[in-house]
Amino acid sequence: MSDQNTADRKVDIRQPVMSANDRIAEANRDRFAALGAYVINMISSPGAGKTTLLQAMAERMADEMAVIVGDLQTRRDAERVREKGVRAHQIETGGACHLDARAVMKATGAMDLQPGDCKVLVVENVGNLVCPASFELGEHMKVALLSLPEGDDKVLKYPSIFSRIGALLITKTDLAPHMDFDVDRAIAECESLNKDFRTFQISARTGEGVDAFCDFLLAKQSGLTA
Amino acid sequence: MSDQNTADRKVDIRQPVMSANDRIAEANRDRFAALGAYVINMISSPGAGKTTLLQAMAERMADEMAVIVGDLQTRRDAERVREKGVRAHQIETGGACHLDARAVMKATGAMDLQPGDCKVLVVENVGNLVCPASFELGEHMKVALLSLPEGDDKVLKYPSIFSRIGALLITKTDLAPHMDFDVDRAIAECESLNKDFRTFQISARTGEGVDAFCDFLLAKQSGLTA
Numbered sequence: 199m200s201d202q203n204t205a206d207r208k209v210d211i212r213q214p215v216m217s218a219n220d221r222i223a224e225a226n227r228d229r230f231a232a233l234g235a236y237v238i239n240m241i242s243s244p245g246a247g248k249t250t251l252l253q254a255m256a257e258r259m260a261d262e263m264a265v266i267v268g269d270l271q272t273r274r275d276a277e278r279v280r281e282k283g284v285r286a287h288q289i290e291t292g293g294a295c296h297l298d299a300r301a302v303m304k305a306t307g308a309m310d311l312q313p314g315d316c317k318v319l320v321v322e323n324v325g326n327l328v329c330p331a332s333f334e335l336g337e338h339m340k341v342a343l344l345s346l347p348e349g350d351d352k353v354l355k356y357p358s359i360f361s362r363i364g365a366l367l368i369t370k371t372d373l374a375p376h377m378d379f380d381v382d383r384a385i386a387e388c389e390s391l392n393k394d395f396r397t398f399q400i401s402a403r404t405g406e407g408v409d410a411f412c413d414f415l416l417a418k419q420s421g422l423t424a
Numbered sequence: 425m426s427d428q429n430t431a432d433r434k435v436d437i438r439q440p441v442m443s444a445n446d447r448i449a450e451a452n453r454d455r456f457a458a459l460g461a462y463v464i465n466m467i468s469s470p471g472a473g474k475t476t477l478l479q480a481m482a483e484r485m486a487d488e489m490a491v492i493v494g495d496l497q498t499r500r501d502a503e504r505v506r507e508k509g510v511r512a513h514q515i516e517t518g519g520a521c522h523l524d525a526r527a528v529m530k531a532t533g534a535m536d537l538q539p540g541d542c543k544v545l546v547v548e549n550v551g552n553l554v555c556p557a558s559f560e561l562g563e564h565m566k567v568a569l570l571s572l573p574e575g576d577d578k579v580l581k582y583p584s585i586f587s588r589i590g591a592l593l594i595t596k597t598d599l600a601p602h603m604d605f606d607v608d609r610a611i612a613e614c615e616s617l618n619k620d621f622r623t624f625q626i627s628a629r630t631g632e633g634v635d636a637f638c639d640f641l642l643a644k645q646s647g648l649t650a
Contacts, residue, residue: 243469244553244582245574270554272581293584295521295554325581326554327470328496328521347573347596348471355498355551356470358519370573376602 222299226336235319236419242343244325247369254402256282264316266305268297296329317419331359339364346379353387361391372401448525452562461545462645468569470551473595480628482508490542492531494523522555543645557585565590572605579613587617598627
């Protein structure tokens with residue numbers, strides 16, 4: 199590559215921080231196992247519809263889910279989820295561009311979750327398609343949302359996240375008549391990076407795909423205790 | 425703040441890197457002055473319409489503009505701009521979540537821009553509403569795009585960028601009939617962070633606002649040499 203970025207020079211410096219994060223992620227993993235919850239790390243661009251999807255999921259499974267929400271600032275998203283009867287905790291990162299395992303550990307502690315409290319714990323990451331991909335939180339699965347208005351060329355432009363996901367949620371499908379988004383292209387490009395993911399086409403507005411995604415998560419949770 | 429992120433612990437480590445970046449940004453600033461070009465740093469979420477706007481601007485001022493495009497991977501965006509007759513250079517950051525001053529310095533050198541070659545140089549940053557805000561490139565102005573599908577609540581959620589911009593481009597306005605986006609709310613929230621920015625409502629699809637934004641940039645360039 200002819201163009202180098204100063205970020206490249208930070209790799210060595212960041213290494214110990216990353217390892218510390220991975221150790222805490224491991225502790226989170228033990229905690230999540232004790233809770234019996236299936237945990238997803240939900241990642242997307244700003245405005246791809248993460249919080250709106252959580253509100254739609256709440257119509258189906260409010261009592262079976264809990265949510266940890268990350269934002270740089272504001273507590274709006276947790277409030278929006280709580281309005282739907284879901285237990286939710288807001289993390290304000292104060293400028294940090296991603297959640298890390300320590301922030302999630304603290305949030306889990308603050309929520310005082312007990313075994314059986316929820317089947318599915320959703321961690322809604324900061325709206326950012328780049329940095330969150332690099333920080334393990336102890337989740338069972340990373341899930342990425344890609345909304346139709348963002349365009350069908352985004353998978354190969356942001357390979358770090360799309361290569362790591364277990365589910366690709368193509369969102370805002372109700373806008374399809376107004377968009378030039380080739381769903382097959384997006385899926386094919388994701389398959390070129392990743393051999394093990396499920397695709398869901400979702401409109402939180404019409405409800406399309408929401409039940410199927412909830413069923414998928416609940417089946418994953420059943421698998422944990424089988 | 426009760427929730428701390430390990431990123432907070434990186435502040436001291438990053439400080440020298442940031443200062444090095446600022447020194448290179450200063451050198452870029454001198455170079456841009458010698459070129460007589462007005463330089464903007466264009467920042468948004470993935471898919472807010474940066475490249476499509478550049479293509480629309482090319483209809484008006486292809487010979488007066490040049491473009492440096494940043495992406496994690498792929499060279500598509502520079503190709504899309506070049507198809508419109510605009511000189512364009514692609515930076516692939518190889519995973520880095522933002523452009524920095526060194527990458528822009530190298531790109532400017534590789535393009536071999538000479539005084540008078542362009543009036544406006546647009547640096548299209550990596551699609552990310554967080555990290556690019558912290559890295560000066562030597563630009564005259566930061567410009568943020570916020571597209572209607574992203575939602576009108578994003579300004580206060582991403583204050584680091586919206587507090588630093590000289591122009592707020594509300595994009596994809598042709599989708600207004602299908603969206604619940606309160607333009608006045610977005611502008612008012614930006615005004616709560618920032619007392620010195622201009623707003624443009626733009627649809628690259630219909631052409632709305634594109635000429636006005638081009639005129640604004642060309643007037644800024646005229647001001648440089650006045």
